[in-house]
Amino acid sequence: MAFSLDNIVFWGRSFDEYVAMFNMSEMDLGKRILGVGDGPAAFNAALARAGGHVTSIDPIYQFSAGKIRSRINISYHMVMEQIYKNSSEFVWRRIPTIEELGRVRMEAMLDFLDDYPSGLKEGRYIAAQLPALPFKNRSFGLALCSHLLFLYSDNLSADFHVQSIMELCSVATEARIFPLIELGLKKSRHLDLVMARLRNNGFETSMESVPYEFQRGGDQMLRVTQGNGKSKSGGRSPDF
Numbered sequence: 001m002a003f004s005l006d007n008i009v010f011w012g013r014s015f016d017e018y019v020a021m022f023n024m025s026e027m028d029l030g031k032r033i034l035g036v037g038d039g040p041a042a043f044n045a046a047l048a049r050a051g052g053h054v055t056s057i058d059p060i061y062q063f064s065a066g067k068i069r070s071r072i073n074i075s076y077h078m079v080m081e082q083i084y085k086n087s088s089e090f091v092w093r094r095i096p097t098i099e100e101l102g103r104v105r106m107e108a109m110l111d112f113l114d115d116y117p118s119g120l121k122e123g124r125y126i127a128a129q130l131p132a133l134p135f136k137n138r139s140f141g142l143a144l145c146s147h148l149l150f151l152y153s154d155n156l157s158a159d160f161h162v163q164s165i166m167e168l169c170s171v172a173t174e175a176r177i178f179p180l181i182e183l184g185l186k187k188s189r190h191l192d193l194v195m196a197r198l199r200n201n202g203f204e205t206s207m208e209s210v211p212y213e214f215q216r217g218g219d220q221m222l223r224v225t226q227g228n229g230k231s232k233s234g235g236r237s238p239d240f
């Protein structure tokens with residue numbers, strides 16, 4: 001299916017937000033990290049600058065910096081308007097005001113844009129998409145997926161989630177996914193079923209609280225591992 005720019009919101013979080021969302025330690029930050037659906041987030045730029053090993057995949061990386069910049073400007077006004085309208089759905093603690101949110105997120109996206117040309121050349125930004133990734137098994141120590149799986153449960157099926165998470169656990173030793181709520185602030189309709197299917201396929205899953213909550217009730221991540229490499233399918237072909 002062709003990827004369309006029209007149904008994507010170009011919106012990216014900061015390095016500090018990633019560290020908190022995924023409860024990352026210094027040791028975690030030293031691993032080979034894959035960011036899945038990183039879009040215009042600043043995580044890759046900041047970690048690469050600090051000497052980390054990080055690769056991001058997202059279908060938007062097929063587009064030029066100019067095109068991504070103009071979509072960010074359109075998304076910025078759209079998202080900020082929505083946040084003004086629905087401000088009670090968010091926790092204004094880490095980021096105290098809507099104005100500060102706009103500043104922090106735009107700073108992160110500008111950091112991404114500055115880094116994007118060199119990151120493309122270095123192979124840190126790769127145009128690819130779930131559920132199939134262009135990497136060999138165990139290429140990464142950690143795969144992170146922020147604000148894609150579970151959040152868009154209305155658009156992405158339970159099967160898509162299982163297949164995607166098994167793929168993450170094939171290319172990385174461990175996967176972390178945040179948040180576990182879907183749009184509308186409800187627990188994802190797929191969460192229980194997806195966890196049960198993963199466990200049935202030999203994966204270990206745990207829901208863990210993290211020191212980050214912006215969407216009200218979104219303060220947990222899912223950690224998934226292959227269960228000492230003993231998953232029934234070896235990762236890539238799910239047994240539904």
Ligand SMILES: C[S@@+](CC[C@H](N)C(=O)[O-])C[C@H]1O[C@@H](n2cnc3c(N)ncnc32)[C@H](O)[C@@H]1O
Pocket residue numbers: 008009010011012013014036037038039040041057058059060128129130131145146147148
């Ligand atoms: C809401 S943004 C989140 C960006 C970033 N992870 C963050 O938290 O700031 C969701 C991103 O997922 C990307 N995306 C959409 N479908 C995808 C797929 N099948 N595989 C990987 N990324 C996808 C979009 O292009 C978009 O950049």
